[in-house]
Amino acid sequence: MAFDYDLFVIGGGSGGVRAARLASSEAGAKVALAEEFRMGGTCVIRGCVPKKLMVFASSYREMTVDAAAYGWDINIGDFNWPTFKGKLDLELDRLENAYRNTLARAGVEVFNERATIDDAHTIKLASGKTVTAKHILIATGGYPVKPDVPGADLAITSNEIFNLKELPKSVLIVGGGFIACEFACILNGLGVKVTQFYRGEQILRGFDLEATSMISDEMVKQGIKLRLDDNAASLEQTDGGILVTDTQGGTETYDQVMFATGRTPNTNGLGLEALGLELGRGGAIPVDKFSQTKVPSIFAVGDVTNRINLTPVAIREGAAFVETIFHGRPTSFDHDQVPSAVFTQPELGTVGMSEEEAAASEAIEVYSAAFKPMQSSFAGRDSKVLMKLVVSKATQRVLGCHIVADQAGEMIQLAGIAVKMGATKAQFDATCAVHPTMAEELVTMKTPVRTT
Ligand SMILES: Cc1cc2nc3c(=O)[nH]c(=O)nc-3n(C[C@H](O)[C@H](O)[C@H](O)COP(=O)(O)OP(=O)(O)OC[C@H]3O[C@@H](n4cnc5c(N)ncnc54)[C@H](O)[C@@H]3O)c2cc1C
Numbered sequence: 001m002a003f004d005y006d007l008f009v010i011g012g013g014s015g016g017v018r019a020a021r022l023a024s025s026e027a028g029a030k031v032a033l034a035e036e037f038r039m040g041g042t043c044v045i046r047g048c049v050p051k052k053l054m055v056f057a058s059s060y061r062e063m064t065v066d067a068a069a070y071g072w073d074i075n076i077g078d079f080n081w082p083t084f085k086g087k088l089d090l091e092l093d094r095l096e097n098a099y100r101n102t103l104a105r106a107g108v109e110v111f112n113e114r115a116t117i118d119d120a121h122t123i124k125l126a127s128g129k130t131v132t133a134k135h136i137l138i139a140t141g142g143y144p145v146k147p148d149v150p151g152a153d154l155a156i157t158s159n160e161i162f163n164l165k166e167l168p169k170s171v172l173i174v175g176g177g178f179i180a181c182e183f184a185c186i187l188n189g190l191g192v193k194v195t196q197f198y199r200g201e202q203i204l205r206g207f208d209l210e211a212t213s214m215i216s217d218e219m220v221k222q223g224i225k226l227r228l229d230d231n232a233a234s235l236e237q238t239d240g241g242i243l244v245t246d247t248q249g250g251t252e253t254y255d256q257v258m259f260a261t262g263r264t265p266n267t268n269g270l271g272l273e274a275l276g277l278e279l280g281r282g283g284a285i286p287v288d289k290f291s292q293t294k295v296p297s298i299f300a301v302g303d304v305t306n307r308i309n310l311t312p313v314a315i316r317e318g319a320a321f322v323e324t325i326f327h328g329r330p331t332s333f334d335h336d337q338v339p340s341a342v343f344t345q346p347e348l349g350t351v352g353m354s355e356e357e358a359a360a361s362e363a364i365e366v367y368s369a370a371f372k373p374m375q376s377s378f379a380g381r382d383s384k385v386l387m388k389l390v391v392s393k394a395t396q397r398v399l400g401c402h403i404v405a406d407q408a409g410e411m412i413q414l415a416g417i418a419v420k421m422g423a424t425k426a427q428f429d430a431t432c433a434v435h436p437t438m439a440e441e442l443v444t445m446k447t448p449v450r451t452t
Pocket of ligand 1: 010011012013014015016034035036037038039040041042043044046047048051113114115116139140141142158179266270301302303304309310311312314
């Protein structure tokens with residue numbers, strides 16, 4: 001049977017764009033892609049990129065305080081959100097255009113509309129047009145969900161935070177995951193009065209507990225009102241703002257409430273159930289290691305599969321799909337030891353197992369150094385950093401590396417190479433220190449602080 005396309009990609013985000021470009025420009029396939037919102041997807045339009053620019057914007061206040069302590073005659077005024085927002089919008093337009101140009105140069109045909117699946121080889125576009133493809137790649141990502149509490153529609157999510165007309169004076173952030181914590185730090189840095197509720201015992205669940213405890217301490221020191229074991233029970237609009245009643249019975253009014261309480265795969269109404277595809281938890285598309293679904297012509301990559309929801313993972317999954325299907329080289333992305341960063345202030349850089357995870361599976365040695373770093377200590381700032389290695393007692397292999405410090409994301413990218421290569425503690429130790437740095441601790445910690 002002749003198809004209109006070799007590949008039809010649904011979703012112009014990190015995974016979809018990479019797969020479409022490679023299949024077309026490197027494998028010579030006839031490719032089309034449908035995007036219902038803006039090209040670039042979550043990462044470019046309402047995720048990593050605008051968020052990181054906000055992280056940069058928010059870090060200048062503390063920098064100027066430190067600069068003054070170092071002898072600079074410097075004063076910082078208020079943050080001007082409209083100025084930043086204007087520049088941010090232009091930057092996102094520029095990036096979206098770059099994505100569109102890349103696809104055009106690669107010869108990918110783009111449909112600026114929603115697409116759904118009619119059958120194993122047929123795609124229906126919102127305009128009513130129907131097209132066929134030998135392979136269909138679903139890369140529709142995810143979307144933020146709000147809890148089912150009275151008044152929830154008064155709150156915003158990370159989707160809306162980038163489009164605020166003005167910055168609120170006070171905000172309640174509900175949630176304890178990386179998005180909640182990052183925005184608590186960002187808004188605090190921009191001068192907003194931040195309260196954060198998290199229903200659990202410690203923020204950033206699943207990450208190394210020593211690291212997350214240090215981050216929560218630092219966030220509190222910086223003025224964030226962090227309330228653990230608490231949650232929003234109801235929201236009500238009043239003349240003074242949004243009145244929030246919490247699960248402990250307290251009430252407080254905020255200018256803005258942001259729910260960062262989780263994301264769910266974007267599979268609603270895609271037509272998958274009619275194909276006999278049973279969806280997994282929260283609507284995720286179950287796939288095998290080659291990102292293939294139970295319907296052989298349909299594949300899925302990125303957040304919609306809810307494996308590891310990060311941009312570089314979606315990109316690698318998309319590239320592996322193209323290798324497998326269009327180059328005939330079966331390739332699967334290795335989801336083990338993926339390094340990642342949480343852009344709180346200070347940042348968390350992490351790769352491999354947390355101490356808790358490793359200790360549950362084998363005997364370990366923990367090497368950890370928490371200290372006041374030279375730069376902020378000189379400025380008189382009371383902040384700490386953490387360098388930590390979790391090591392297998394039996395093999396001496398470094399199972400996990402966790403860094404809490406400014407620029408920890410940059411550091412973990414490099415430490416991640418060693419950990420991924422299976423480096424042992426002795427190999428870390430054999431690497432000469434770079435002095436004076438914070439990261440030199442990673443190669444100079446001689447004695448374990450704990451063994452299990
Ligand atoms: C606030 C925030 C911050 C983040 N920060 C980071 C970070 O610092 N580092 C990191 O690695 N990751 C980060 N992420 C996660 C990262 O953005 C995602 O993992 C990544 O974008 C997933 O890519 P994807 O291709 O799976 O989906 P997406 O990038 O979400 O793209 C999916 C696209 O599909 C489109 N679409 C959906 N349904 C249809 C349809 N039926 N028809 C046509 N188009 C459709 C959507 O409009 C969207 O453009 C962040 C996410 C958020 C929300």
